[in-house]
Every structure is written in structure tokens, then in C-alpha cells.
Amino acid sequence: MKNDTRPLGLFDSGIGGTTIWHAIHKLLPYENTIFLGDSINAPYGQRSKEEIIELSKKNTELLLQQNAKIIIVACNTATTNAVSELRNTYNIPIIGIEPAIKPAALHTKTGKVGVLATQGTLKSKKYTEAQTLYPNVEFINQIGYGIVQLIENGDLYSAELEGLLKSYLTPMIEQNIDHLVLGCTHYPYLLPVLKKFLPSTLKVIDSSEAVAKRTLKILDENNLLKTDKLPGYSKFYTNKDVGILQSFINGSGIAEKLDF
Template sequence: MSNEFPLGLFDSGIGGTSIWKEIHMLLPNENTIYLADSKNAPYGLKSRDEIIELSIKNTEFLLNKNAKIIVVACNTATTNAIKELRAKYEIPIIGIEPAIKPAANLSKTQTIGILATKGTLNSDLFHEKISLYSNIKIIEQIGHGLVQLIENGDINSAEMSELLESYLRPMVDQNIDYLVLGCSHYPYLIPQIKNIIPNHIKIIDSGEAVAKQTKKILEKYNLLKTSRSVSWQKFYTNTNPHVLKTILNHEKTVIEKDF
């Protein structure tokens, strides 16, 4: 496998671009391919079997584009399908999980909130993770409707503000001091979230940690791109690319409606 081959990332839609941005910032020399399966978003409302099937389909697409590693830039896909993907493919596969560990270890009030999809919060992997922190009160909240609004480009809508208020206010009232964003779409909501929660509550997402893990895996398998040729970034979507273009903030990228 050539180290010139691209990194492959997929998500149920545009949200995983929050992970892509962290990876691209840390590893700007790397070529990347990002797949936004927005037609099937949100994964959080689908069955585990459906999520596994879609994750395999997405992985196959990226492998056909010569991806040298796969980053599952989706919490729901990771918590429901990462074991199956790693069993099926020899290529390194990196997942993304809610950042429960740092929040639990740093919490002074011993109470943290987790905003995530139904698929993530109901997964076996998620329950395995939270069982390690029996001394911490963990308040779980399904983010009903948030992914759909983000996919529609309605990040700053009144409906979004109302939903966030209804989800976050009960957490604040229960004295959380850390809020874990358990969906790669949700970092795009941080400005609105900060308008609702007090300043002392810290927000944690997984983007930076995933980027560091990606670099570590590339180094481990000697897959870091060594040539200094200008890197390229390609994005694929199966819906209207307008929202994806907007959320990428007009990066010099290629977006194709291809699959």
C-alpha cells in the first residue's frame, strides 16, 4: 500500500467534517476522501443491522478509492459497527466515541451530561464505557431532531435553539460541569450551546483526540505521506452538496455527488 494513498473518512452526513477539519489541521500534507451519506441520515434512528450494512457499504466505497486507513467519523457507526468492520477488513480502522473518560476524570461535581443520538446511547459499546464510571452521575440525552436540522442547513434556526434549550436546561439544573458531545454533527452547535449553558460548564468533543490517534496509527504502520506534493481533499455526497459546501467554509475542495 502506498503512503501516497488518501485517508478515508465517512459519516452519516456532513457532521463528520468536524473530525475531518481536526485531522486536516494536524496532518495538512495528507490526501483525504470524505463520504457524506446524508441520504441515510440520521443513523441514530436506524437498527444496528442497518448501521452495520451502511458502514460496510461506505467502507467499500472508500477502499475502492484506495483509502489507506478508514476513519469512522460517526459516533453511531462506531458504537454499533466498529467491531464488525475491524473483523472484516485488514486495513487500520479508527473509530470515534463520546469523550466520557476526560469528562469523568475532570468533573468536580461528579456529574456530567452526554448529548448523543439514540443509536449511540443504546449501543452495547456505549454501555460498556459508562459502566467504568459508576462513581459519576451521567445524564444522557438523545438529541432528537438535531442531526436533521444540521443536514438541512438550519443550524441557527429558532427550532434548533428551542430543542437545545429543552435538552440542556435539565442537565444544567442537575449541576453538570462537563457536557460531552456524542455526535460528530454537534460541534457545529457549540456557539448555540454556549448561549444556553453557564460559562463554567466545559464542552468536550472527540475531534482532536481522533486526529491525534489517526497520526499515531499512520506512524505505527509507516503510512504517513512523505512526499511534499500539494495534498488534495475530495468530498462525496449523495444529496444536494450546498450545505456541505457551506459548512466546509469554502475550503479549496472537490465535492462530487457520486454515490
């Protein structure tokens, strides 16, 4: 098996994709990584499909210029709207991220699953089709208006954010959901706030661990693993606020400003 030291490339509409980066780095600590946070254009969820495809191609091409051996679309909205176009355009493994409705649908006891996601994800054809696979499950969908903007601004523990979350999730709880799917890579950062008011019996699911396992599988199948067991480097780039990105990577690397 060859030792492929080229980096994994990840991009998101902002800092949310760092939740995916953390999961991948935990599973694959020897891999080199490059992360792009396109915060200046966040949130993608309020943009047209055409805009999302254009931005996703821009990010992908920048990562390819950095010699990325695989692209991880660390953004639910970009995945549901642009991943097919990316796969048709670029001859490189491309991993997408979708709301983890399958495990929720398979394990629900009440038959009701809450999904909190962006407008771009919930209104996409890909997501709509995914729900039809589980006709006996009622999906209670809620667009997380304003959440991404607050996280991008670093207002993670603000009263405004907590108030928004309560207004979105209380009706779901009242309808007896037993699983809540976080359908945006920004949203796992909400867990400390959610634990303050969600019932302890309600299971919260996100895609990060599944994406990390999928990345390992694709790298192995394509003989792309870095096998030297030397710690990998991690580069993080944003086109907006370096300080906010730095606060979300917990000393795992140095965030830098890049115009893209």
C-alpha cells in the same frame, strides 16, 4: 520511511463527520483525504444495528475502491454499532469515534456529566459498558432527537434548533453538570448556539482532536504517513445536497454529488 500518498478515507451518516475532517486536516495537512457523507440515509441513530453495519460496510468498500489506506469512521453511531464488524471484515486500520466521556469523567468536580448523543449511540452496548468504568460519576444522557436532521438541512441557527437544545440541556444544567460531552460528530457545529445559554464554567468536550491524534499515531506506527510535505488534496462526496456539504467545508475543497 516510505512516502504513502494513498488517501485517508472518512465516512459519516451526513455532514457531521466534517468536524473530524477539519481536525485531521489541521494536524495532517499533507495527507490526501476522501470524505463520504451518506446524508440520504441520515440519521443513522434511528436505524437498527443491522442497517448501520450494512451502511458502514457499503461506505468502507467505496473508500477502499478509492484506494484508501486507512478508514476513519467519522460517526459515533456507526462506531458504537459497526466498528467491531468492520475490523473483523477488512484488513486495514480502522479508527472509530466514541463519546469523549473519559476526560469528562476524570475531570468533573460535581460528579455529574451530561452526554448529548444519538439514540443509536446511547443505547449501544459499547457505550453502556464505557459508562460502567466510572462508577462514581453520574452520566445524564440525552438523545438529541431532531438535531441531526436540522443540521443536515442547513438550519444551524434556526429558532427551532435553539429551542430543542434548550429543552434538552436545561435539565442537565439544573442537575449541576460541569462537563457536557457532544457524542455525535454533527454536534460541534452547535457550539455558537450553545455558547448563548450554557454557563461559561461548563466545559464542552468533543472527540475531534483526540481522533486526529489517534490517526497520526496509527499512520506512524504502520508506516503509512505521506512524507513528501506537499499539500494534500481533499475530495468530498455526498449523495444528497451538495450545497449544504459545501457550506460546511469552508472552501477546503469541492463537494460533489455521488450516488452511493
